[in-house]
Amino acid sequence: MLPLPAEGERTVPLSTRTSTEPATLSRRDPPWRVGSGPNFSVSREAYLAVGGNDERLGTGAPGLAGNDIDLFHRIKRSGVETRYEPDMVVLHERATPAQYRSRRWTYGFGMGASVVAWIRDGDGTAVRILASWGLMRLRRLARARQRDTVVNELHLLLGTLRGMWHGLRMGPRRPAGEGPEDARTGRTTTNG
Numbered sequence: 001m002l003p004l005p006a007e008g009e010r011t012v013p014l015s016t017r018t019s020t021e022p023a024t025l026s027r028r029d030p031p032w033r034v035g036s037g038p039n040f041s042v043s044r045e046a047y048l049a050v051g052g053n054d055e056r057l058g059t060g061a062p063g064l065a066g067n068d069i070d071l072f073h074r075i076k077r078s079g080v081e082t083r084y085e086p087d088m089v090v091l092h093e094r095a096t097p098a099q100y101r102s103r104r105w106t107y108g109f110g111m112g113a114s115v116v117a118w119i120r121d122g123d124g125t126a127v128r129i130l131a132s133w134g135l136m137r138l139r140r141l142a143r144a145r146q147r148d149t150v151v152n153e154l155h156l157l158l159g160t161l162r163g164m165w166h167g168l169r170m171g172p173r174r175p176a177g178e179g180p181e182d183a184r185t186g187r188t189t190t191n192g
Helices: 044-049 067-077 097-120 126-143 147-169
Strands: 023-025 082-084
Touching: 044 067, 067 082, 067 097, 097 126, 097 147, 126 147
Parallel strands: none
Antiparallel strands: 023 082
């Protein structure tokens, strides 16, 4: 995302990565180091090889968010090279401060649900990722000097905890498009 100035009091400028140096990320790098859904691309082959999006996660799904982080993680685990390309420019919608704060909770929820799903799937790296995420959030909270930063970090942490609870209740991951899903629980429904 571009480091753009705010268009007024009602918008929040955001830049997730501003380095001018290209980088190849290792398989051990946490998925959020890559970026987020509005600023990545992946080949169709790699996307299909890891089963596409997890339909339990993301906007409009019971998991609310995290489908991009989940996809990054599964692609990285499959051995696909992950790169940061500073020449790639992505413009993304802006948010009012209230929308941004609300998204913090949702993003935390998606992270919690994703990581618990990975743990349930036997992913040995998931506990390390969860610990790294939690410590990063707690450090940012401890260093926060502005009320808005404290509130945003608390929203992320509380969302993560609630998402972890949701992740414990989710049904098993299935390839995209297989069977209907109960919108409340995220579990696949069966007939009869």
